[in-house]
Amino acid sequence: MITFHELDLSHPVVQSITNMGFEEATPIQAKALPVALKGNDLIGQAQTGTGKTAAFGIPLVEKADPDLDKIQGIIITPTRELAVQVAEELNRIGQFKGVKTLPIYGGQDINRQIRSLKKRPHLIAGTPGRLLDHLRRRTIRMEQVKIAVLDEADEMLNMGFIEDIESILDQVPDTRQTLLFSATMPEPIRRLANRFMRDPELIRIQAKEMTMPNIQQQYLEVPQKQKFDTLCRLLDIQSPELAIVFGRTKRRVDELAEGLNKRGYSAEGIHGDLSQARRNQVMHRFREGTIDILVATDVAARGLDISGVTHVYNFDIPQDPESYVHRIGRTGRAGKAGLAVTFVTPREIGHLKTIERITKKKMTRQPIPSMAAAMEGQMRLAVETLMTLVHEGGYQSYRVLAEELLEETDSVSLLAAALKIITKEPNTTPVRLTEETSPSQKPNHFRKKKSHHRTHRRNRRRKRS
Numbered sequence: 058m059i060t061f062h063e064l065d066l067s068h069p070v071v072q073s074i075t076n077m078g079f080e081e082a083t084p085i086q087a088k089a090l091p092v093a094l095k096g097n098d099l100i101g102q103a104q105t106g107t108g109k110t111a112a113f114g115i116p117l118v119e120k121a122d123p124d125l126d127k128i129q130g131i132i133i134t135p136t137r138e139l140a141v142q143v144a145e146e147l148n149r150i151g152q153f154k155g156v157k158t159l160p161i162y163g164g165q166d167i168n169r170q171i172r173s174l175k176k177r178p179h180l181i182a183g184t185p186g187r188l189l190d191h192l193r194r195r196t197i198r199m200e201q202v203k204i205a206v207l208d209e210a211d212e213m214l215n216m217g218f219i220e221d222i223e224s225i226l227d228q229v230p231d232t233r234q235t236l237l238f239s240a241t242m243p244e245p246i247r248r249l250a251n252r253f254m255r256d257p258e259l260i261r262i263q264a265k266e267m268t269m270p271n272i273q274q275q276y277l278e279v280p281q282k283q284k285f286d287t288l289c290r291l292l293d294i295q296s297p298e299l300a301i302v303f304g305r306t307k308r309r310v311d312e313l314a315e316g317l318n319k320r321g322y323s324a325e326g327i328h329g330d331l332s333q334a335r336r337n338q339v340m341h342r343f344r345e346g347t348i349d350i351l352v353a354t355d356v357a358a359r360g361l362d363i364s365g366v367t368h369v370y371n372f373d374i375p376q377d378p379e380s381y382v383h384r385i386g387r388t389g390r391a392g393k394a395g396l397a398v399t400f401v402t403p404r405e406i407g408h409l410k411t412i413e414r415i416t417k418k419k420m421t422r423q424p425i426p427s428m429a430a431a432m433e434g435q436m437r438l439a440v441e442t443l444m445t446l447v448h449e450g451g452y453q454s455y456r457v458l459a460e461e462l463l464e465e466t467d468s469v470s471l472l473a474a475a476l477k478i479i480t481k482e483p484n485t486t487p488v489r490l491t492e493e494t495s496p497s498q499k500p501n502h503f504r505k506k507k508s509h510h511r512t513h514r515r516n517r518r519r520k521r522s
């Protein structure tokens with residue numbers, strides 16, 4: 058194990074890392090930091106939730122000069138939410154050194170961004186389209202950029218961002234250092250990446266499986282029409298602290314969020330058709346626990362780090378194994394435990410097997426839970442709620458009333474009635490979902506279809522986020 062003191066970092070950087078509660082470097086950090094600090098290009102691959110952000114964030118902050126009022130590093134991310142999150146983590150790493158990072162993304166008022174840029178951030182985390190926009194307007198200049206990072210590099214290339222990324226990197230001085238990170242790095246992507254990089258060192262944390270061992274993986278074979286009731290029962294039985302439910306399309310996400318609310322769960326949906334203000338609001342409410350179920354398209358599959366996500370439900374089976382790995386990786390982060398449950402219709406079993414083969418990990422089959430099991434789960438939760446209160450106290454003012462009641466009625470009847478009141482009995486309000494098609498049996502089919510036509514790429518990008 059390597060502590061951050063052994064890594065030759067400056068005092069203010071060590072101070073902020075300590076302040077963030079990091080004690081030891083994670084394996085990818087231990088291997089990538091010395092290479093990145095030395096100034097070499099690198100391709101870093103390690104499983105989800107293992108601290109890749111700090112693996113590039115620490116060198117970015119370490120190499121930035123807080124007294125130079127110029128942009129000195131850029132991080133390109135596939136989604137807006139990820140740009141925001143990466144900027145936040147880098148601001149924490151830079152807090153004592155005085156290195157500031159600004160997120161720049163589409164859907165936010167450009168004039169407001171221009172005003173923020175005038176405050177002279179040292180680092181920028183942004184999405185490709187909006188970064189290019191600022192470069193064209195010359196509101197971002199990159200003459201002083203020394204490090205460029207592509208986070209979730211393979212996803213950006215899948216999404217057809219390659220030309221945008223090339224145009225951005227074209228404007229960064231050739232002497233720059235380039236770092237590329239992702240939990241998944243298919244071979245063709247690595248070859249392609251070499252175009253942007255000089256002699257990159259490949260740093261891979263070798264693992265038997267693509268997924269983290271602390272994520273328990275299960276699947277249920279469920280007919281399409283029973284999926285929603287099954288999800289509700291699982292939620293009743295498992296009572297997740299925070300859960301993400303992934304749906305295939307935007308319509309699916311809207312319908313699922315609405316259906317869950319009808320049945321008394323506190324859920325909100327996020328996808329690329331919502332206004333950016335709304336997307337930010339939903340993420341904020343989920344992070345602080347105001348809602349406990351986030352229903353999402355794959356827009357939330359990459360990189361998002363929300364502590365307390367205990368469960369991931371793939372309501373619709375993901376399109377390809379990479380997407381599966383990233384989706385379930387929203388739980389089980391930083392060593393915590395997590396449970397991932399995937400629904401598969403009888404005709405999708407072949408697709409599930411493909412995912413298992415590529416991730417080199419078997420999912421455990423679970424039966425469809427019964428209504429009685431859901432009821433039992435909710436009763437157990439009621440008892441837990443009650444016992445927590447008993448231990449915590451704070452019900453003194455109810456004691457006299459309780460004693461009076463006990464004079465007239467027996468204690469078991471009283472307690473049983475009280476439990477019935479606090480138990481949320483399974484709700485069976487009818488909910489109808491529009492049918493969705495299954496993913497293609499050829500998991501990577503859309504990746505092979507390359508188009509260099511700009512409008513086409515833009516359309517596809519919009520469809521995916």
Ligand SMILES: Nc1ncnc2c1ncn2[C@@H]1O[C@H](COP(=O)(O)OP(=O)(O)OP(=O)(O)O)[C@@H](O)[C@H]1O
Nearest residue numbers: 079081082083105106107108109110240360362391
């Ligand atoms: N050395 C460390 N010690 C303890 N916690 C850490 C350490 N490094 C990072 N973390 C925490 O671990 C969590 C996951 O980190 P991060 O988001 O960087 O993972 P990632 O590898 O980028 O995952 P993904 O592939 O999903 O993007 C974060 O909450 C981060 O603050």
Ligand SMILES: [Mg+2]
Nearest residue numbers: 109110208360
């Ligand atoms: Mg990440």
